[in-house]
Amino acid sequence: MIVCPRCSKENQDHYKFCLGCGSELPREAAAPKNFSARTPPSAMPAVNPAPAAAPALRPPEKNLQFAATQQGSISYPPRGSAVGAGPALQAPPPQAAPVSRAPAAAAPAPIAAPPVAASSASVNNCPSCGNPVPHDFKFCGTCGHRMQVAAAPVASVAAAATVAAPAVRPSRGALVVINPDGTEGETFPLSDGTTTIGRDAGSTFAADAYLSPVHATFAFAGAGCTVKDEGSLNGVYVKLKRDVPTKLQDGDIFRVGQEIMRFEAIPAPALVHGVEQMGSPNPGFIGKLSLVIGRESVANCYPIPLDGMHLGRERGDVIFPEDGYVSGLHCRVHNDGSSCVLTDVGSSNGTFLRLRGSRAVVSGDLLLMGQQLFRVQF
Numbered sequence: 001m002i003v004c005p006r007c008s009k010e011n012q013d014h015y016k017f018c019l020g021c022g023s024e025l026p027r028e029a030a031a032p033k034n035f036s037a038r039t040p041p042s043a044m045p046a047v048n049p050a051p052a053a054a055p056a057l058r059p060p061e062k063n064l065q066f067a068a069t070q071q072g073s074i075s076y077p078p079r080g081s082a083v084g085a086g087p088a089l090q091a092p093p094p095q096a097a098p099v100s101r102a103p104a105a106a107a108p109a110p111i112a113a114p115p116v117a118a119s120s121a122s123v124n125n126c127p128s129c130g131n132p133v134p135h136d137f138k139f140c141g142t143c144g145h146r147m148q149v150a151a152a153p154v155a156s157v158a159a160a161a162t163v164a165a166p167a168v169r170p171s172r173g174a175l176v177v178i179n180p181d182g183t184e185g186e187t188f189p190l191s192d193g194t195t196t197i198g199r200d201a202g203s204t205f206a207a208d209a210y211l212s213p214v215h216a217t218f219a220f221a222g223a224g225c226t227v228k229d230e231g232s233l234n235g236v237y238v239k240l241k242r243d244v245p246t247k248l249q250d251g252d253i254f255r256v257g258q259e260i261m262r263f264e265a266i267p268a269p270a271l272v273h274g275v276e277q278m279g280s281p282n283p284g285f286i287g288k289l290s291l292v293i294g295r296e297s298v299a300n301c302y303p304i305p306l307d308g309m310h311l312g313r314e315r316g317d318v319i320f321p322e323d324g325y326v327s328g329l330h331c332r333v334h335n336d337g338s339s340c341v342l343t344d345v346g347s348s349n350g351t352f353l354r355l356r357g358s359r360a361v362v363s364g365d366l367l368l369m370g371q372q373l374f375r376v377q378f
Contacts, residue, residue, distance in 0.1 A: 002026065017144030019137040024144065124148075169193055172220045173378040177204055178366070184375075194219045197369065198230075210234050210370035218361075225378065227367065228358035233295075237352035237368035238359065245341035246353060248333070253292065253354040254342055255368065256311055257325030260292040263333070263340065266303075286335050289318065308334025310345075325349050 009020035128145035177185035198215035212232040310316035327347035344351040363378040
């Protein structure tokens with residue numbers, strides 16, 4: 001046997017390349033040898049030939065199957081028989097007695113006789129030299145050619161894939177990152193069923209400190225899709241359509257550029273035992289806007305008159321001159337006759353309303369989560 005100096009795999013003496021790593025075997029060990037029999041040299045007398053032939057009967061266990069698949073190129077005769085002895089190496093008559101041990105040596109015969117049909121399923125022919133190579137060998141032992149994956153392992157891999165297939169959910173859509181310059185960035189797939197978005201989801205979400213570990217979930221049901229805020233700290237915002245009024249409820253939060261505003265309805269004054277509570281006169285305000293500056297903190301508050309109010313960077317009732325993400329005239333809060341509504345009036349960066357619970361989304365909707373803008377794509 002030749003031991004590969006690189007991976008320590010044992011190879012038969014006539015191999016030129018290692019069956020384990022494909023490395024070329026040492027030349028001095030790879031010299032052609034006669035595998036028909038291990039007989040003493042012609043210059044030596046054949047003394048006790050039976051022990052000399054015995055080593056050829058017990059090849060290493062790991063190579064027995066390979067030796068059986070050589071289709072007759074290598075054979076292992078019964079122990080004690082005269083193997084390939086030439087005329088000059090015939091055993092002398094006085095030493096013929098060891099032949100009487102042939103019945104005991106007949107036991108190794110099954111080693112070289114496995115069914116050809118069973119071994120052929122685990123052997124491939126080398127596409128370079130045509131010699132048979134076991135399916136679990138990466139390289140041909142004769143020419144060193146890299147072998148392809150055998151048929152038997154492919155079948156097992158296919159079977160394993162069939163078993164694991166139910167755990168793989170097909171993609172139904174994606175979230176596409178919109179870069180600050182308006183170009184498309186990384187795409188995050190939305191699988192059939194429910195997909196969780198958050199810092200724990202990795203990918204593009206891991207580095208956003210404004211995202212909660214579990215921020216939102218997307219769920220497909222039939223042909224529709226919904227997004228749900230999972231109690232995140234900073235919320236999920238949906239971009240409003242231009243010039244389409246959206247009803248505001250008490251406590252709703254919306255975003256204009258980098259400014260976060262909260263709408264609060266002003267209820268009619270209540271009488272307590274027929275007494276009206278003292279306070280500043282209310283000329284009929286429909287609500288107020290508070291500038292949110294912290295989790296429980298607000299700054300300026302702005303009452304909303306009956307005819308509504310505008311917000312912008314240059315014009316309007318409430319202006320944010322230092323916020324470059326706010327358009328000159330950004331949005332309007334007003335009464336549509338039945339309730340207070342929020343309307344984007346054509347701003348460049350849009351007006352975003354914070355999601356309450358869950359909401360249906362369609363392909364093309366823009367969502368603001370953390371510091372990133374995403375487009376839903378089906």
